Amino acid sequence: METKFEQGRLTVILPEEINPKNHTAIEKELFALEHLDAAGELVLDAENMNYISTLGLRMILKFRKSHGGIPVNIINTSEDIYNIFETTGFTAFFNVKKKLRFVDTSGFELIGSGMYGSVYRINDEQVLKVFYGIQSEEEIEPVINTIRCAFVHELPTTIPFEIVRTEKGIGTVLELLDSETLSRVIEKDPQNLDMYIDKMLALSKTLARTAFKEGELRSRKEMLKAKLGRSAPFLSAEELGTIETYIDAVPDRATAVHGDFHAKNLMISNGKLMLIDMDEFSTGHPLWDVANLYCIYQGMVHLDKKIAYGMFDLPSNSLYDDFYFKIVGCTLPQAEVIWDKFFNGYFADSSREDKEKILKLVAFYGNIKFITFLVDVCATLKDQPEKLAEKVKYIRYFLTESEKENLHVLLKYLDLWK
Numbered sequence: 001m002e003t004k005f006e007q008g009r010l011t012v013i014l015p016e017e018i019n020p021k022n023h024t025a026i027e028k029e030l031f032a033l034e035h036l037d038a039a040g041e042l043v044l045d046a047e048n049m050n051y052i053s054t055l056g057l058r059m060i061l062k063f064r065k066s067h068g069g070i071p072v073n074i075i076n077t078s079e080d081i082y083n084i085f086e087t088t089g090f091t092a093f094f095n096v097k098k099k100l101r102f103v104d105t106s107g108f109e110l111i112g113s114g115m116y117g118s119v120y121r122i123n124d125e126q127v128l129k130v131f132y133g134i135q136s137e138e139e140i141e142p143v144i145n146t147i148r149c150a151f152v153h154e155l156p157t158t159i160p161f162e163i164v165r166t167e168k169g170i171g172t173v174l175e176l177l178d179s180e181t182l183s184r185v186i187e188k189d190p191q192n193l194d195m196y197i198d199k200m201l202a203l204s205k206t207l208a209r210t211a212f213k214e215g216e217l218r219s220r221k222e223m224l225k226a227k228l229g230r231s232a233p234f235l236s237a238e239e240l241g242t243i244e245t246y247i248d249a250v251p252d253r254a255t256a257v258h259g260d261f262h263a264k265n266l267m268i269s270n271g272k273l274m275l276i277d278m279d280e281f282s283t284g285h286p287l288w289d290v291a292n293l294y295c296i297y298q299g300m301v302h303l304d305k306k307i308a309y310g311m312f313d314l315p316s317n318s319l320y321d322d323f324y325f326k327i328v329g330c331t332l333p334q335a336e337v338i339w340d341k342f343f344n345g346y347f348a349d350s351s352r353e354d355k356e357k358i359l360k361l362v363a364f365y366g367n368i369k370f371i372t373f374l375v376d377v378c379a380t381l382k383d384q385p386e387k388l389a390e391k392v393k394y395i396r397y398f399l400t401e402s403e404k405e406n407l408h409v410l411l412k413y414l415d416l417w418k
């Protein structure tokens with residue numbers, strides 16, 4: 001049997017059949033696998049398998065018993081093989097995963113594409129979001145579980161269906177919302193901006209009130225720190241330490257954070273706002289979402305243009321206003337108004353002095369969003385050292401900016417958060 005040993009994981013490609021004739025030979029081979037003792041995890045890849053006899057099932061059980069400590073995962077099963085594992089109760093002991101359905105995106109209408117992926121309409125009820133650069137199911141599983149979790153907590157979001165494989169990478173099939181993004185609706189109906197901002201405020205307060213049980217969702221801090229871990233090769237230990245200190249300084253909360261809350265990640269259907277783009281959905285202090293809005297509607301608006309062009313890879317002859325509109329879905333002057341109305345609405349019960357203080361804290365974490373965004377970008381540039389070095393330069397720029405503030409003082413303003 002073909003095997004692969006990577007990062008402590010031993011993968012074995014199972015044969016087409018495990019039947020009464022071949023099972024003894026296969027068992028021998030399985031128990032004598034090279035690297036077995038060093039493996040922390042065993043993966044049985046059933047991609048080619050179309051038959052397994054009861055003797056084969058017993059062999060897997062025997063293996064599990066004799067190698068009690070190693071988790072055994074069975075992947076890429078066909079529908080039929082999965083049914084055998086399920087009806088025989090194997091799915092209770094083993095992590096069994098079906099082979100992902102393959103979907104060819106070429107015939108579908110592209111309805112949106114952003115920094116992280118493309119969204120296609122696949123029929124009248126479903127969309128498919130394909131993530132750039134993601135090739136493994138494991139990376140996408142937390143995203144679909146997260147949407148499911150938000151959905152069962154009755155938060156307004158899409159119903160998640162399944163993870164599929166496409167020619168462009170892994171994707172998720174989600175409910176199609178027959179609606180428009182809030183940014184588009186505001187663009188078409190600017191005179192009702194106040195009403196739309198009120199809806200955004202109500203939704204952000206709902207998120208801040210919706211609590212999750214421990215372990216149900218990843219926390220914002222955990223998520224950001226995991227991403228930071230991937231940047232270890234290109235930032236110094238001191239820089240990583242500083243960013244981690246900033247992340248850790250935000251108090252924990254069990255309540256929901258969207259992670260990229262802004263009008264282009266909200267859709268409006270029959271007057272009701274729905275959350276989309278849930279990749280960063282997590283638990284944490286509402287500061288994360290308010291700071292994200294600051295980053296989008298203030299930070300990006302006032303960004304030094306030289307920094308902005310380099311950071312977002314904009315051609316020198318392009319207009320920043322056009323780029324901003326494409327990414328955020330509103331003009332630069334509109335962004336100012338949206339921010340002003342949202343922030344003053346969010347802290348409507350606070351005094352002017354308190355609001356000024358809170359704004360400083362929010363602005364600080366708005367800049368940290370640029371850092372975490374760039375950290376994400378860097379993780380995709382491992383094979384492009386020149387580009388990577390340039391992005392690292394911008395991370396350092398935002399770090400230098402952040403060091404001009406006294407975080408200790410800013411954090412005291414958290415007490416003013418209502």
Ligand SMILES: Nc1ncnc2c1ncn2[C@@H]1O[C@H](COP(=O)(O)OP(=O)(O)OP(=O)(O)O)[C@@H](O)[C@H]1O
Nearest residue numbers: 111112114115116117119127158175176177276277
């Ligand atoms: N469930 C859905 N139903 C209908 N349209 C959707 C749905 N999800 C996404 N879209 C459309 O696709 C666009 C991009 O979706 P999404 O924000 O999830 O992707 P993204 O790659 O993160 O994009 P961006 O970087 O612009 O945020 C949305 O602005 C919206 O127009």
Ligand SMILES: [Mg+2]
Nearest residue numbers: 114264265277
């Ligand atoms: Mg989006």
